[in-house]
Amino acid sequence: MMGLFGNAELDALRLSLAVATRSVAFSLPLAVLTAWLLTRARFPGRTLFDAFVHLPLVLPPVAVGYALLLLLGTHGLLGGWLHTHFGIQLAFTTAGAALATAVMTFPLMVRAIRLSLENVDRGLEAAARTLGARPLDRFLSITLPLMLPGILAGAVTAFAAGLGEFGAVITFAANIPGVTRTLPLALYTAMQSPEGDALALRLAILSFTLGLAGLLAAELLVRRVRRLLGR
Amino acid sequence: MLRICLKKRRGEFTLAADFCAPTPGVIALFGRSGSGKSTLIDMIAGLLPPDEGEVQLAGTVLTDTRRGIAVPPEQRRIGYVFQDARLFPHLSVVGNLRYGEKRARDRPHYVRFEEVVQLLGLGTLLARRPHELSGGERQRVALGRALLCQPQLLLLDEPLASLDVARREEVLPYLETLRDWLSVPMVYVSHQFEEVLRLATSLVLLERGAVLGAGPVGEMSLRPELRSVLAPELVGAVLDGLVTAVDAASGTAELSVGSGKLQVSLLGAPLGTRVRVQLLARDIILATQPIQGLSVRNALLGTVTELSADECGGGVLVKVDVGGPLVLARITEGARQALRLAPGDAVWALVKAVSTRGHAFRLFRSPAPPSRSPS
Numbered sequence: 001m002m003g004l005f006g007n008a009e010l011d012a013l014r015l016s017l018a019v020a021t022r023s024v025a026f027s028l029p030l031a032v033l034t035a036w037l038l039t040r041a042r043f044p045g046r047t048l049f050d051a052f053v054h055l056p057l058v059l060p061p062v063a064v065g066y067a068l069l070l071l072l073g074t075h076g077l078l079g080g081w082l083h084t085h086f087g088i089q090l091a092f093t094t095a096g097a098a099l100a101t102a103v104m105t106f107p108l109m110v111r112a113i114r115l116s117l118e119n120v121d122r123g124l125e126a127a128a129r130t131l132g133a134r135p136l137d138r139f140l141s142i143t144l145p146l147m148l149p150g151i152l153a154g155a156v157t158a159f160a161a162g163l164g165e166f167g168a169v170i171t172f173a174a175n176i177p178g179v180t181r182t183l184p185l186a187l188y189t190a191m192q193s194p195e196g197d198a199l200a201l202r203l204a205i206l207s208f209t210l211g212l213a214g215l216l217a218a219e220l221l222v223r224r225v226r227r228l229l230g231r
Numbered sequence: 232m233l234r235i236c237l238k239k240r241r242g243e244f245t246l247a248a249d250f251c252a253p254t255p256g257v258i259a260l261f262g263r264s265g266s267g268k269s270t271l272i273d274m275i276a277g278l279l280p281p282d283e284g285e286v287q288l289a290g291t292v293l294t295d296t297r298r299g300i301a302v303p304p305e306q307r308r309i310g311y312v313f314q315d316a317r318l319f320p321h322l323s324v325v326g327n328l329r330y331g332e333k334r335a336r337d338r339p340h341y342v343r344f345e346e347v348v349q350l351l352g353l354g355t356l357l358a359r360r361p362h363e364l365s366g367g368e369r370q371r372v373a374l375g376r377a378l379l380c381q382p383q384l385l386l387l388d389e390p391l392a393s394l395d396v397a398r399r400e401e402v403l404p405y406l407e408t409l410r411d412w413l414s415v416p417m418v419y420v421s422h423q424f425e426e427v428l429r430l431a432t433s434l435v436l437l438e439r440g441a442v443l444g445a446g447p448v449g450e451m452s453l454r455p456e457l458r459s460v461l462a463p464e465l466v467g468a469v470l471d472g473l474v475t476a477v478d479a480a481s482g483t484a485e486l487s488v489g490s491g492k493l494q495v496s497l498l499g500a501p502l503g504t505r506v507r508v509q510l511l512a513r514d515i516i517l518a519t520q521p522i523q524g525l526s527v528r529n530a531l532l533g534t535v536t537e538l539s540a541d542e543c544g545g546g547v548l549v550k551v552d553v554g555g556p557l558v559l560a561r562i563t564e565g566a567r568q569a570l571r572l573a574p575g576d577a578v579w580a581l582v583k584a585v586s587t588r589g590h591a592f593r594l595f596r597s598p599a600p601p602s603r604s605p606s
Contacts, residue, residue, distance in 0.1 A: 123317050126278050129304045130311040131380050132334035141330075145321045229321045 009202055011178060012186035015094070016210075019169075019182055020162035022098035024155050027106050031154060032147075034106075035113035056168075057107045065100055065171025072099070072172075090172075097173040097180040101165040105158035112157060116150020117143070149225045153218055160214025164207060183207050233258065233384070233416065237274050237284035237294075246270050250445040252433045254289060254384070254416035259427040259448070262437035262460060268420045271437070272386045275418065276311050277304035288384055288416075308338060310377030310385045310415075314392050316369040318361035324372050325357045331380030338381045342413060347375045350412060351405050367398035371405055378415065385409075385417045391426060406430055407593070424465050428509055429592045436460060452509070453550065453557055455539065463544025467511035468558040471594060474504045483528065483584050489555025494528040495587040505594040508587045512548060515560035516581040519570050528584035531558070535576045538567065551580050558582075 005013075037043075038050055056064050072079035073091045082088040090096040120143055128142045144151075166184040173180040175189060187203040190196035236249045246267040252258040260268045273279035275286055277293065280301065286294040288309075293302045310331070318327050332344060348354055351371045361369060370390050377385055390406075391399045403426070409415060410430060419430055427434060427448065434451040436443040443456040451457055452469035472488035477500075486493040486506060493508070500506055521530070533553035541548045547567045549560045558580050562572075572578070 121317075123313065123315070124319060126304075127311065127313060127317040128319075128330070129278065130276055130307075130309060131331035131376065132305050133330075134305055137334075142319060148321075 005202060005206065006199075008186060008199065009206060012181060012183045012203065013206060013210075015097075015178070015180075016163045016182040016184075019094060019097045019101055019165075019180075020159045022095070023101035023105060023162045024109075024159050026098065027102040027109060027158070028151070028155055031106060031109040031113055031158075032144075032151065034110050035117050038110070039114055039117045053110055054107045056104050061104060061165070061167025062171050064103060065168035068096075068100055068103065068168065068172040072096075092174045092176065092180065094173075094179055097169045097182065100168040100172040101162040104165050104168050105161045108161055109154040109158040112154030113147060113150045116147045116153075119150075120146045146229065149222045149229070152225055153222045156214060156218035156221060160211055160218070163210050163214070183210070232287075232289060233275075233418070234285070234287035235271070235275065237271065237281045237286065239270060239274060239279070239281050241270065244440055246440040248435075248437070248440075248442050250435055250442050252435060252445060255414040256432035257410055257417045257419055257430050259431035259434045260418060260420045260437060261422065261424070261427050261434055263422055265439075266437040267440040268422075268437055269388055272311075272388055272418055272420055275384075276309050276386055277302060277307050278311075305334075308335075308381065308383045310380055310382030312370070312373050312377050312385065312387045312390045314389045316361075316366075316373040318364075318369055318372055318376070320361050322361075323357070324353065324359050324361070324364070327361070327372055327376050328353070328357075328379055331376055335379070335381045340381050342378055342381065344379060347378050350408055351375045365398065366394045367401040370394065370402050374402075374405065374409070378409070378413070382415065385415050386420075387417060388420045389422070391421075391423070403429060424461055428469065428507060428590075448507075449556075453559060458541060458543050458548075463541070463561075464511070464513060466541075466544060466548070466559065466561065467509050467514070467590075468556070469507060469509045470556050470558075471505065471507045474500050474502055474506055477502055491531060491554045491556065493531075493582070494584045495591055496585045500591075500593055507592045507594050509590040510558050510582055511586065511590065512544075512559040512561035514583065514586040515558060517549060517551070517560050517562060517566075517570065517572070518579040518581060519572075519576070521579060522581075525581070526583070527581045529580075529582040531580045531582065533558070533578060533580055535572055535574050535578055537574060538572060540564075549578075551578055553580055 034053055069076065069091060071077050074080065074083050074089055079090060090099055124142055125138055128138045133141060164184050169180060169182060170185055175181055175185045181189065183203060183206065187200055187207065190200035190203060233252045233254050239246045248271055260271060262268055270279065274281045281294065281296060283296045284294065285292065292300050293307055294300060319330065322330065328344065351374060353371060353375055356364065356368055356372065364372065391402055394402065407430065410417065421427055431448050433446060434448045435445040436451065436456055438460060444451060444454050449469045449471055452467065458466055470488045472486035472493065474484050475487045476485035478484065483494050483496055484500060486495055486508065495508055531553040533551040535549055536552050537550040539548050544561065546561050546563045549562060549572060551558050551560060560580060
């Protein structure tokens with residue numbers, strides 16, 4: 001591997017892994033909460049909320065990145081306030097790339113988790129109730145473990161997709177080597193340069209391999225957990 | 232004492248139940264499917280809010296819509312054994328059993344883990360997962376799980392309905408053991424009369440959302456309302472008695488029932504056992520004079536108290552007071568006219584000892600130690 005790939009590729013790979021990891025870590029609890037709200041809660045505007053959550057699936061990624069820039073850029077509505085009061089800057093940083101990735105992969109994650117929550121037998125929750133479990137206890141001891149296959153599938157799929165997020169990242173976090181130049185951005189950059197063909201090919205192979213490995217890992221993991229749950 | 236007075240509308244269906252039943256004891260909710268049995272126990276458990284009414288258990292108000300009381304299910308101390316067991320698939324048998332126990336730390340414990348494992352024969356199953364259990368084993372684990380939350384009442388919603396006959400026989404003895412050793416009050420939902428006979432002390436009869444009658448099983452067995460629900464061949468007086476003599480040579484035992492004696496075919500029930508027998512109405516012969524030269528082992532002299540035409544089963548049902556206990560005999564209209572039977576007449580009720588085979592059940596193997604009673 002080291003022989004085949006040079007520093008530029010490995011840097012991009014490391015950065016992609018870091019961005020995807022952060023993005024999943026950040027969005028997972030929110031995705032569980034959102035899935036729960038969309039499945040179990042009844043509130044006005046639920047359909048609109050549902051549509052809003054799924055928006056990144058249908059919007060051009062560049063539009064999402066631009067919206068993030070308007071909102072969280074150093075002079076953005078929220079970004080300006082964060083910058084002046086806490087010194088937090090998201091645009092053009094690795095954290096920003098992770099955030100853009102999280103927003104883009106969020107619907108994927110919510111869909112997988114929601115599907116698993118819909119499959120949780122409410123009868124088991126009722127049984128837990130008669131056994132003395134209060135609401136939060138019930139969620140943590142019964143609902144959450146039974147959702148685990150969906151949560152894992154959602155997390156791994158979002159991770160794999162996050163490795164390759166391009167449009168939103170380049171718009172919101174730009175293409176800074178070592179900071180926000182992830183695999184797809186490095187690939188794009190290589191393709192733009194006259195002598196970059198070989199590098200571009202290596203980066204493309206790396207991307208294919210990673211994507212395939214991610215999807216396979218997700219499938220195996222889910223099978224294993226399902227077996228543990230006896231299904 | 233369990234006091235129920237509940238109303239619930241669900242679309243076209245209206246349930247209105249009002250009855251009291253003594254506790255401890257096994258209260259059978261008996262009726263056809265769709266009569267409202269499950270709706271009723273869901274409301275007792277607190278899983279389903281009633282439109283109006285109240286639930287009181289041993290003086291504690293659990294539900295009272297007028298006073299706005301609705302104790303949530305998790306605080307009711309009511310164990311629930313569901314028809315489909317509902318074991319948690321992600322936990323082992325031990326995990327399932329301990330689930331309720333862990334959450335009952337602040338409650339008085341009257342049954343310990345080891346005891347439940349032993350009573351229900353769960354020792355070899357502990358490490359298994361629910362999907363590795365048979366249907367009968369699953370129900371036993373569900374039973375143990377419900378017991379370990381130290382309930383003051385156990386609800387059982389047709390726990391044997393999803394099992395085949397062999398598996399039922401695998402679970403029923405355990406239910407009898409629980410009744411006899413732990414004296415946990417139980418509400419047992421069933422549409423199988425045999426289960427009611429084997430387990431219940433009192434019977435609540437439900438039909439199309441209404442309570443047709445409630446009372447001790449023996450008393451209810453004579454009520455005409457029961458006949459509208461029960462298959463005609465299952466109609467018959469239920470008598471509780473004590474084994475007073477066992478004759479192994481002839482294969483019979485003598486039961487003392489009220490002030491009378493009854494010879495029954497009874498294998499394996501030792502002296503002093505409390506036994507319940509059902510004398511099927513169609514098995515009983517009536518005679519207006521003493522007769523000789525018959526193989527029949529019981530000739531009980533009594534008085535006809537009531538004659539009623541039975542639309543559902545056909546013929547005439549004759550209620551005979553045989554010196555305390557009452558028996559029911561089904562005869563044809565022709566036989567009634569030939570014997571010119573009328574209330575007040577003296578008759579002999581003839582009961583073959585072997586007719587009780589398969590219709591006799593042990594009751595209360597041993598009185599439960601008083602310290603075990605749930606408070």
